[in-house]
Amino acid sequence: xxxxxxxxxxxxxxxxxxxxxxxxxxxGHTYLQTARHMGLSKHTVDxxxxxxxxxxxxxxTAEMTRIAIALGF
Numbered sequence: 389x390x391x392x393x394x395x396x397x398x399x400x401x402x403x404x405x406x407x408x409x410x411x412x413x414x415x416g417h418t419y420l421q422t423a424r425h426m427g428l429s430k431h432t433v434d435x436x437x438x439x440x441x442x443x444x445x446x447x448x449t450a451e452m453t454r455i456a457i458a459l460g461f
Contacts, residue, residue, distance in 0.1 A: 401443045407461065409436040413449065414456035 402410065405426070412422035423433045437452070446452050 402440060406436050406440050406443075409433055410440055410452070410456045411461045413437065414453045414461050 408426060409422055412425060413419075417425070419430050419433045419437070422428075423430045426433065437449070441447065441449075441452055444452060444455050446455065
């Protein structure tokens with residue numbers, strides 16, 4: 389079994405827009421759907437999610453989604 393990264397504090401390091409993007413992705417929306425809902429470009433959403441992955445110390449969207457659900461997003 390693969391070790392899991394330590395759980396970060398309850399999203400404290402994430403900016404409000406990063407939290408919003410994370411909620412959309414965790415709900416199963418695509419980057420494009422998230423971008424349209426947030427009124428952003430797909431590239432901006434991609435940048436948010438890259439920063440989120442860096443802050444949460446994860447490398448995949450699946451890991452990021454797992455943490456988002458664990459944090460209650």
